[in-house]
Amino acid sequence: xxxxxxxxxxxxxxxxxxxxxxxLKSDILNHVGNKWSLFVIHTxxxxxxxRFSNLQKNITGISQKMLTKCVRELERDGLIxxxxxxxxxxxVEYELTSLGRGFLVQVTPLWYWIANSVEQFKEAxxxxxxxx
Amino acid sequence: xxxxxxxxxxxxxxxxxxxxxxxLKSDILNHVGNKWSLFVIHTxxxxxxxRFSNLQKNITGISQKMLTKCVRELERDGLIxxxxxxxxxxxVEYELTSLGRGFLVQVTPLWYWIANSVEQFKEAxxxxxxxx
DNA sequence: CAGGATCCGCTCTGATACTG
DNA sequence: CAGTATCAGAGCGGATCCTG
Numbered sequence: 001x002x003x004x005x006x007x008x009x010x011x012x013x014x015x016x017x018x019x020x021x022x023x024l025k026s027d028i029l030n031h032v033g034n035k036w037s038l039f040v041i042h043t044x045x046x047x048x049x050x051r052f053s054n055l056q057k058n059i060t061g062i063s064q065k066m067l068t069k070c071v072r073e074l075e076r077d078g079l080i081x082x083x084x085x086x087x088x089x090x091x092v093e094y095e096l097t098s099l100g101r102g103f104l105v106q107v108t109p110l111w112y113w114i115a116n117s118v119e120q121f122k123e124a125x126x127x128x129x130x131x132x
Numbered sequence: 133x134x135x136x137x138x139x140x141x142x143x144x145x146x147x148x149x150x151x152x153x154x155x156l157k158s159d160i161l162n163h164v165g166n167k168w169s170l171f172v173i174h175t176x177x178x179x180x181x182x183r184f185s186n187l188q189k190n191i192t193g194i195s196q197k198m199l200t201k202c203v204r205e206l207e208r209d210g211l212i213x214x215x216x217x218x219x220x221x222x223x224v225e226y227e228l229t230s231l232g233r234g235f236l237v238q239v240t241p242l243w244y245w246i247a248n249s250v251e252q253f254k255e256a257x258x259x260x261x262x263x264x
Numbered sequence: 265c266a267g268g269a270t271c272c273g274c275t276c277t278g279a280t281a282c283t284g
Numbered sequence: 285c286a287g288t289a290t291c292a293g294a295g296c297g298g299a300t301c302c303t304g
Contacts, residue, residue, distance in 0.1 A: 001241065009244035010174060028246055028253060033165010042142060052266055063298055068267060078256025089265040090304080099252055106245045109133065112141035113238045114160055120231055121160060124210020184286055195278060200287065221285040222284085 027077055032107065036062055036070045041096065044080060045104045049095040079103055159209055164239065168194055168202045173228065176212060177236045181227040211235055 001009065031037040039059045044050060047058070056067050071094055074080045079100035085091040096104065114121075133141070163169040171191045176182060179190070188199050203226055206212045211232035217223040228236065246253075 001237075006237070006240050007178070009240050009247075010178065012247040013174075013240075013243045015247070024250065024253065029165055029167060029170075031165075032242070032246075033161055033163075035161060038161075042145075046139075046142065064267070065299090066297065069297095076257055076260045077253055078260075084266095087265095088304090090267090092266060099249065099256065102245065102249070105133075105138075106242045108138050108141050108145075110164070110238045110242055111145045113234070114164075115141075115144040115147070117231065117234070118156065121156065121209055124231065125208055128208045128210070196287075197279090198277070201277095216286095219285095220284090222287085224286060 027073065031074065031077065031079065031103070034070070036066055037074060038107070038111075040067075040070055040074060040094075041079065041100060041104055041107075044094060044096045045101065049093050051091060051093050055094065074100070159205065163206065163209065163211065163235070166202070168198055169206060170239070170243075172199075172202055172206060172226075173211065173232060173236050173239075176226060176228045177233065181225050183223060183225050187226065206232070 031041075036059070039062070040055065043055060043058045050058070052067070052071075055071070056062060056064060059067070062070075071080065071082065075082050075094075078097055081095050081097050083093045083095070085093070163173075168191070171194070172187065175187060175190045182190070184199070184203075187203070188194060188196060191199070194202075203212065203214065207214050207226075210229055213227050213229050215225045215227070217225070
């Protein structure tokens with residue numbers, strides 16, 4: 001992106017984030033920063049369509065309550081789809097939507113950069129602790 | 133990014149996020165998703181070096197307590213720098229570090245995409261509400 | 265199997281008051 | 285000016301028990 005494009009981008013961003021879109025704030029903003037959302041989207045992106053229990057198995061440390069909440073929010077915002085099969089015992093499968101795949105594509109470079117910058121973050125923190 | 137690069141990216145990401153880096157989770161992950169962090173980084177990125185009171189003026193709705201907390205965390209993780217001038221009354225200026233500028237560059241395309249996808253998110257939510 | 269309901273400790277946040 | 289300190293309320297997140 002050129003400097004101009006970045007400025008335009010930020011104008012668009014601020015228009016969206018500011019005022020009367022506070023609902024989007026606590027939602028989409030949250031999907032970006034939320035550990036569980038990221039894992040759910042990642043898991044579905046890599047392994048494809050998957051059922052509830054399988055998701056929980058693949059995402060270490062998540063409780064069923066948090067997973068439920070997380071998939072509900074992702075479904076509500078159109079990032080994943082939820083399919084219920086009328087069987088006994090019940091079967092529910094989750095899958096990335098095209099919007100969700102777009103999200104994954106957009107978020108990947110950022111996370112890659114963070115992963116590659118971990119040492120710099122650690123060093124920064126080290127310096128900060130010392131200076132205190 | 134090619135599919136291979138995306139897979140490699142996610143391997144790197146998961147290695148970083150999983151286990152023994154839970155401190156990084158609640159920190160860097162938070163900077164990405166946190167409304168205030170984003171505004172602080174954005175404001176400093178667009179307007180350059182700035183003092184505390186000016187930041188608060190530029191960021192609508194933030195309380196001084198939250199701004200303090202936010203800049204402390206950003207400083208700790210090396211995204212912004214804090215300069216104190218030994219004057220009376222005191223003057224403190226904040227500025228993006230090169231790491232912080234890197235962060236801004238990385239996060240911009242993602243936010244641009246989100247801003248441009250707002251209508252799709254709204255529509256998704258509308259459908260979800262109806263189906264309930 | 266895929267969750268809903270409940271209890272409970274903890275953190276996050278805002279509002280207000282005070283200080284070097 | 286640039287914070288710190290304190291109180292109070294809302295919501296997060298885990299653990300446990302229950303159900304169609």
